[in-house]
Amino acid sequence: MTQRTASDAGQTGGLPRQRRTFSIGELAKIFEVTPRTIRFYEQEGLLAPERRGQTRIYCEKDRVRLKLTLRGKRLGFSLAEIREVVMMYDAMPDGNARQLQRLLEILADKRANLERQLEDIRLMHKELDDVESRAREVLSGLGVEPPKH
Amino acid sequence: MTQRTASDAGQTGGLPRQRRTFSIGELAKIFEVTPRTIRFYEQEGLLAPERRGQTRIYCEKDRVRLKLTLRGKRLGFSLAEIREVVMMYDAMPDGNARQLQRLLEILADKRANLERQLEDIRLMHKELDDVESRAREVLSGLGVEPPKH
DNA sequence: GCCGAGGTTTACGTTAACGTAAAGTGCTTG
DNA sequence: CAAGCACTTTACGTTAACGTAAACCTCGGC
Structure with missing residues (x-):
């Protein structure tokens, strides 16, 4: 990362x-x-x-x-997924109904994905908090002043 | 995805x-x-x-x-990154100060990453809204009733 | 006693997303 | 005009994260 x-x-x-x-x-x-x-x-x-x-x-x-x-x-997102949305976006004015329906499907899918990611982030945040506080405890137990963040 | x-x-x-x-x-x-x-x-x-x-x-x-x-x-996150956190978490009780300091660094990094992802999600959400409303417009312009979602 | 379902190791194959190197083009600057 | 810099194409190399296939064990049931 x-x-x-x-x-x-x-x-x-x-x-x-x-x-x-x-x-x-x-x-x-x-x-x-x-x-x-x-x-x-x-x-x-x-x-x-x-x-x-x-x-x-x-x-x-x-x-x-x-x-x-x-x-x-x-x-x-993979490049293929990104292309799928970006290209349909560009082709929209002359896109036929089927294409647009498909686009809406894709968008719904992406949206669901974002929701899940939000939840994952929330949970991950908690984990990080937990790990960090444990680490700080141990550190001060060692007589070391942990950085105030 | x-x-x-x-x-x-x-x-x-x-x-x-x-x-x-x-x-x-x-x-x-x-x-x-x-x-x-x-x-x-x-x-x-x-x-x-x-x-x-x-x-x-x-x-x-x-x-x-x-x-x-x-x-x-x-x-x-890559498997290597995940391992880095998970393993340090396990080795915490007997982890030395340097190790723990390093862990805190990593955690801060992950945290920053999550922040950026949150912002990205916010922005991406807007884009999706935009694309979707444009698609719905075009659809109804074609006399097709778009799904109410 | 054999069979199928699930487990195991070993090892080669695959895909995405680039990195890297070679060899050439074209401008502009001393 | 030679050097250098930024651009180009072509093509092979690399890494992560598994997939897939072969060949093997082992256990409960019929």
Whole structure:
């Protein structure tokens, strides 16, 4: 785990609103991933940046997609699952009824997943509290001042 | 993802309290994993059941360990990370100060991770709401009654 | 006494998600 | 114009977390 704190990076910071584009290296730095990762996501159908010559040009929309993808990953979704949602989202306007129904199903599934994760987090939190207090007890029993946190 | 709903399975249901043991197959059924998975966790140092002959006998404590392990997995922890906490927890009474300090560090790290996940879930929830409402709009635009959920 | 159900070990196979290395392209800067 | 830097493609390597298959034991029942 030990994820660095790029957190939800990628704010544009009040620029000319919309004509900002990014190179693959810029995006990589912003989100603290390697260019290889970004190219891999494209190969998996999660991104489709424009090209100038053979160089990739990422627009604002691409940046958002990448952000959502990484968030999904942190929540344990596979790239395939993420693609399933992201692509349907894009194809929505001309999506037929069956597709949309399917999308709603998927969303419900994801939602259930999030609920379970919330519960897991609650429980895990308790465990951590327990382990920590036990550790602090033992420490002070050793005459060592534990860090106040 | 699409995790089945064994959820937090594995309640003993008011039995003689404590002398209950389990075969590998029983545990596998309870938690909806394969015996292979359970053996693998043992090989990775997450479980250490007793043996009768060469057959594994799991006690209540083993069951709890497995439960915690699976919960950790659902939260995206690697087996190595889970082992790190679980084993230190067990070795606590005779753990030296350095070990315990390290444990507290790890716990803080996990905690930070959970915080981030909570935020991610909040955000993801919003996205799902957005996608879903858009989908419902399009659907009703097609004259199709979307499921009331 | 044999059979099937469940357990065991050993070992090779598989999948996802990248890492890494090689070899080439293209700009711009001293 | 040579060097360097950022980009590209191609392709093989790696790790985690199991799956799967083969070959074996062992026990209760008929």
